[in-house]
Amino acid sequence: MSSSSANSPKRTIAMVAHDRMKPVLLEWAEENKEKLKEFRIVATGTTGRLLAENLPDHDITAFKSGPLGGDLQIGALISNDELDALFFLVDPMTPQPHDVDVKALIRISTLYETPVACNRTTADFILRGITEEGYQKRPAHPMIEEYVTRSV
Numbered sequence: 248m249s250s251s252s253a254n255s256p257k258r259t260i261a262m263v264a265h266d267r268m269k270p271v272l273l274e275w276a277e278e279n280k281e282k283l284k285e286f287r288i289v290a291t292g293t294t295g296r297l298l299a300e301n302l303p304d305h306d307i308t309a310f311k312s313g314p315l316g317g318d319l320q321i322g323a324l325i326s327n328d329e330l331d332a333l334f335f336l337v338d339p340m341t342p343q344p345h346d347v348d349v350k351a352l353i354r355i356s357t358l359y360e361t362p363v364a365c366n367r368t369t370a371d372f373i374l375r376g377i378t379e380e381g382y383q384k385r386p387a388h389p390m391i392e393e394y395v396t397r398s399v
């Protein structure tokens with residue numbers, strides 16, 4: 248994954264929002280809709296449907312709903328090194344039935360050096376960073392290689 252140029256395929260970013268954060272994400276996406284056009288956007292089910300309704304000209308794919316495995320589908324992209332950033336507006340005040348999936352998504356993002364925004368301020372920084380000329384995502388953490396080649 249790297250910075251884009253005129254001829255390269257669209258980079259992929261993911262968007263997820265817990266229910267009370269969905270209006271916040273929609274507002275943030277509206278504010279940033281011009282920059283977001285350069286990406287393919289994948290999202291958990293309900294978040295993706297709402298984004299597609301609000302941004303009909305964007306390239307948006309909705310996976311399964313989060314509690315039904317949508318977070319894990321995004322995690323699969325990350326573990327294949329196919330995701331450039333994750334925008335995940337988490338509700339810090341409401342317990343989630345699929346909290347283990349949410350944790351797994353954050354963990355796998357950490358391992359693969361995928362930038363993750365859990366609030367709007369970080370989302371602003373990440374979007375600015377990944378659209379900057381010359382931006383290059385770091386490769387996955389070397390501990391992956393150590394793990395693959397470990398002797399047991």
Ligand SMILES: O=C(CO)COP(=O)(O)O
Nearest residue numbers: 264291292293294312313
């Ligand atoms: O719960 C979610 C992520 O953990 C969000 O899923 P939805 O976008 O399907 O509501």
